[in-house]
Amino acid sequence: MSTQLPLAFKAGTDHRFIDFLGQDPVRQAFEQAAEGKAAHHIFLVGAQGAGKTHLLRASAGHALALGQAAVYVPLTRASGMLAEVLDGLSGLALVCLDDVQALAGNRDAEEALFHFYNRAGAEGMRLLFTATAMPAQLGIGLPDLVSRLEQGLRLHAEVLDEYGKRRVLQRRAAGRGLQMDEAVLDYLFTRVSRDLHTLSQLLDRLDHASLAAQRRLTVPFIKSVLHTEG
Incomplete structure (x- = not known):
């Protein structure tokens, strides 16, 4: 049974880089990643309301508009079936994973993300992550996953006034x-x-x-x- 389709990203006018009024360096980093100009992955930290989900959806939409295969995955909905979801994401250029903290303490989900991270690197996928705190502060029980998540560019998003x-x-x-x-x-x-x-x-x-x-x-x-x- 496929679990990819219910979580597939659908582009919309409400999620564009031009509408993100946070820090320009954060927006520019995500835009470059969406365009394939950044080989590393990005781990973005911020409180609710900082625009993290908006940036992920804008990134996926931008990549799709450029003809690249991209998907947005809300981990709060996918954590219980993450291995199945991630198994269906081969061959994509960009994968946007929202709310990594939702996996903390779920050993199966942590291992699924760890193996996907390794596969994504081998396949040349670009990965964008968001969470409420840096990897080491999320309570993730798999040290190797924490290590992987800390390897990329780490950014912080401020909440808009x-x-x-x-x-x-x-x-x-x-x-x-x-x-x-x-x-x-x-x-x-x-x-x-x-x-x-x-x-x-x-x-x-x-x-x-x-x-x-x-x-x-x-x-x-x-x-x-x-x-x-x-």
């Missing part, structure tokens, strides 16, 4: 043909959430509702959507 999150949300809305003014942003950041992941999911719902109702994004319209869904 509110101004940065506002600009990201505006860009993502504009990419869908939606205008999001400061009054709307004020409402969302004070009444809904300041978490960019939650706000991005809400933008998906607002986009569909706006298209269905042929309405622009205003505070009263957003209130009506949230009231209806509630």
Whole structure:
């Protein structure tokens, strides 16, 4: 039974390098890796909301747009069947593995990633990892895996401040043909959430509702959507 397809990355307009407003050196490193200009793997560390998943998805999408075989794998969903998932990833140019900390303490998953890392090196795959801490601080029980993960370029992503999150949300809305003014942003950041992941999911719902109702994004319209869904 194949376990690759449910986890396959699908490119979308919400995950582009241009929308990442964090540190330029971090974005540039991922963009170069996606383009095949970096032979090493990258291990990116950061807290929730730092844009780690966004960078991985943008990398996979960019590689796909360039005609390279790439995939995004969320390890929080795949840890229980990781060996099967990784066995289906031969022949790819780029593999993006999100949330390595999800494997810590799972011996089978740790060994599966260790063997995949070795195979990826032999096949010339480029690997991008994200986690909440550096390899040695994740509680991984397999020393050889920690050693492998520490061999590549290690970077740290900072969490965006509110101004940065506002600009990201505006860009993502504009990419869908939606205008999001400061009054709307004020409402969302004070009444809904300041978490960019939650706000991005809400933008998906607002986009569909706006298209269905042929309405622009205003505070009263957003209130009506949230009231209806509630």
